[in-house]
Amino acid sequence: MQFPLRCLAAAATLCAAAAASGHVVLSPGGATAGSAHDAVFSVGHACKGARVTTALSVQLPEGFRLIEALPRPGWTLTAPQAGEVRWTAGSPAAALGGGEKGEFVVRGVLPATPGTLYFPVRQVCDVGQADWVQVSGPGDAARPDMPAARLEVLPPGGGDRPQAHRH
Template identity: 55%
Template sequence: MNTPFPLRHVAACILMAGAGSAFAHVTLPPGGASAGSEYEAAFRVGHACKDAKSTTGITVRLPKGFAFSDAQARKGWTLDVQKPAGDSAGEVRWTAESAQTALPGSERAEFVVRGKLPATPGVLWFKVLQTCDTGSADWAQIPAGGNSTEGLESPAARLDVLAPGVAAVDVRDAWIRASVPGQSGTGAFMKLNAPSGTRLVGATTPAAGVAEVHEMKMEGDTMRMRAAGAIELPARQTVELKPGGYHLMLMDLKKALANGSTVPLTLQFEDAKGQKSTKELDVPVLAGSAAPAGGEHKH
């Protein structure tokens, strides 16, 4: 499949991809969205401007290619939508009606705009002006080359518009527990966040004959493991696959998985409309001391 985005990422690179926006005050959830889809852009405000106590206004300048449909009102704030002009597809502005309804610097909030994404994969940059009780911050810097925001002091909010079939899911901290010769199975763990929501329904890997979504759960006094079928990933909520809970079970291992090696892993997803997508990873193999609790493996 031709796409401007690499489909396979080493887990360390996944972590680095978000590093450029770690200090940005206004961002979109990582993970991207499918080309041509209806998208709910939830701009996250982490804290107030420098030396300010509260955020009093947020203005989102919509990029060309984003077809605006509506915006979510906020209690105690006025909402104003400006029509497209020049290089902008329009503006959406929220303004606090009083100091009491302004967003305190110690609190986080989402400002939501809805619209349809272009049919062509690529990157959309949303420039956001944050006004505060003291001063303002214009999150509008766009990389001169490439798509990394690393090194930018005031980066615009980035949205990866993904090719059809590429899962709009952010994957963090993925790892597979190392195995020894003769061991038939092991677990894969990670943190998943789907900006628009979806379900993890399965996985494949050349390292194992079978890869299934499993769950460890107490039944009476016994910890049992069973196939879970699918895991719901609610929109913009992190779901962790971890030892002792939901995880990916890799069975019928083709060979021992050595500590420090990497394993190709393809995650399979299906959204509420039945659209299927995948995410390809290269996952590091680590020696884990905190193994999932033992117990009967029951399907």
């Protein structure tokens, strides 16, 4: 009976992530300190009042060592400069429609020390932009309106959270 309960818990986590899809979020779960990890950023919709997402920039946190950013078909990937990776739609047809979901992947090595990594993200749209950069401090009861994507870095052997898929 343990396995079905774990499946139910995983489904609840995914549902919570889907409910938060208004934000740019990382895939649920944590990753092991010192390991290679695919950080998958999910975009749930365009900016408020916009029809499409035309660009996404991810600021890499200190301690995250970039291996590569994965390209998206129809999008231009800008080489990391000053710890930032940027994808830009190559044409209006390649842009993410208002309710269309998209994933952007950064592959890297996590720091050896467990803790929380925050990835500030700028989502650029046909009208305006959304800066997902707010970080809540310890003990903050209120959730930020524009939260930065976050990843829990776990100690080695610290649980059965899903790990990155490697090719």
